[in-house]
Amino acid sequence: MTIAFRAALLASIALPAVPALAQNVEVEASxxxxxxxxxxxxxxxxxxxxxxxxxxxxxxxxxxxxxxxTGERIEELGVTDLDELSNYIPGLNIQEQSANNPGVxxxxxxxxxxxxxxxxxxxxxxxxxxxxxxxxxxxAIYDLERVEVIKxxxxxxxxxxxxxxxxxxxxxxxxEGFSGELRxxxxxxxxxxxxxxxxxxxxxxxxxxxxxxxxxxxxxxNLAANQEEDLYAQDQLGIRASVRYTPTADFTLDxxxxxxxxxxxxxPFISGRFPAFAGAPGGPANAxxxxxLGGSPYSAQHLGxxxxxxxxxxxxxxxxxxxxxxxxxxxxxxxGYRQFDSAEVFDADGSAAPFLEFAEIxxxxxISHEGRFTYAGSKLRASAGWNxxxxxxxxxxxFSTE
Numbered sequence: 001m002t003i004a005f006r007a008a009l010l011a012s013i014a015l016p017a018v019p020a021l022a023q024n025v026e027v028e029a030s031x032x033x034x035x036x037x038x039x040x041x042x043x044x045x046x047x048x049x050x051x052x053x054x055x056x057x058x059x060x061x062x063x064x065x066x067x068x069x070t071g072e073r074i075e076e077l078g079v080t081d082l083d084e085l086s087n088y089i090p091g092l093n094i095q096e097q098s099a100n101n102p103g104v105x106x107x108x109x110x111x112x113x114x115x116x117x118x119x120x121x122x123x124x125x126x127x128x129x130x131x132x133x134x135x136x137x138x139x140a141i142y143d144l145e146r147v148e149v150i151k152x153x154x155x156x157x158x159x160x161x162x163x164x165x166x167x168x169x170x171x172x173x174x175x176e177g178f179s180g181e182l183r184x185x186x187x188x189x190x191x192x193x194x195x196x197x198x199x200x201x202x203x204x205x206x207x208x209x210x211x212x213x214x215x216x217x218x219x220x221x222n223l224a225a226n227q228e229e230d231l232y233a234q235d236q237l238g239i240r241a242s243v244r245y246t247p248t249a250d251f252t253l254d255x256x257x258x259x260x261x262x263x264x265x266x267x268p269f270i271s272g273r274f275p276a277f278a279g280a281p282g283g284p285a286n287a288x289x290x291x292x293l294g295g296s297p298y299s300a301q302h303l304g305x306x307x308x309x310x311x312x313x314x315x316x317x318x319x320x321x322x323x324x325x326x327x328x329x330x331x332x333x334x335x336g337y338r339q340f341d342s343a344e345v346f347d348a349d350g351s352a353a354p355f356l357e358f359a360e361i362x363x364x365x366x367i368s369h370e371g372r373f374t375y376a377g378s379k380l381r382a383s384a385g386w387n388x389x390x391x392x393x394x395x396x397x398x399f400s401t402e
Contacts, residue, residue, distance in 0.1 A: 174207050
């Protein structure tokens with residue numbers, strides 16, 4: 001009786017740690033067989049399937065450093081932005097100065113270049129297609145199947161350069177049957193959230209529409225008389241429509257269209273030397289006090305808008321087809337088109353003086369095509385294919401000054 005009681009007590013202490021392991025799996029290439037076996041036990045019944053090596057595998061079977069988080073877990077955590085996601089993935093840090101300028105850091109190495117001519121060292125993928133140009137890479141986090149974070153140059157298997165690592169966002173696919181969800185929320189600064197999805201279909205064709213709309217007043221007051229919004233205000237809309245066509249057990253076609261729009265308030269580049277208003281002490285001790293930005297009388301003429309903030313639209317179309325050629329052979333093609341148009345106005349001098357006010361106008365489009373043959377036998381897995389990537393981008397950085 002004593003031995004049984006002790007065994008039951010030890011089991012009750014150990015069990016609560018199991019679900020956390022099931023939600024976020026990270027496996028190093030040097031993991032010993034015993035550790036892998038323990039993780040397999042911990043993840044039984046809640047296995048995360050990833051495609052980091054171009055074939056479907058359990059996360060713990062991938063011989064590279066990878067973290068994977070399911071869409072269900074992301075929703076449970078309340079993650080709604082890329083930067084929030086990095087709080088739950090070891091070795092990843094995402095800094096969003098604005099939706100137009102995200103900076104991604106993996107293992108301490110950054111990739112925050114906003115150049116239209118330079119490919120980042122950390123690559124972002126959306127449904128298998130490179131979306132890395134920073135002005136067009138921001139993607140709202142809603143209705144996802146999973147997020148994979150690959151840490152290291154092995155991510156070049158996706159088809160483009162990613163010397164430091166890659167983040168792969170995979171949206172939820174339509175499934176058989178009818179289901180739906182509607183969620184909402186309200187918080188301080190008049191923050192509102194409305195989102196959800198509706199799914200319907202049968203074994204041959206299924207469709208899914210998902211959306212998320214978020215608004216919030218700015219939480220850094222802008223004292224400039226000509227500015228209508230406070231800084232860090234938010235107004236974002238994301239809509240995604242998906243269709244899955246499965247005429248036979250050997251063929252699957254997914255078509256996904258996505259629209260993202262931001263009408264966000266300005267970024268508070270606040271001077272550390274000059275006060276925000278007459279009689280105030282010198283520059284603020286932090287970046288969340290009152291500001292006085294956006295005073296140039298030439299902004300509307302030269303920057304295109306006299307209001308600080310971001311106006312941005314992104315259109316994305318993805319078509320993925322998979323055909324089982326034989327028992328162990330599969331052909332997959334991934335095709336994507338993405339177009340973005342953004343304009344951001346910001347006060348660079350950080351003071352009420354109309355000394356330096358800038359805008360960044362960026363627009364571009366890209367086309368991606370990939371074809372891949374995959375063999376997945378009982379003892380051998382291999383893939384071979386090709387990738388085509390064409391893009392055209394333009395950046396204009398005007399400024400106004402006295």
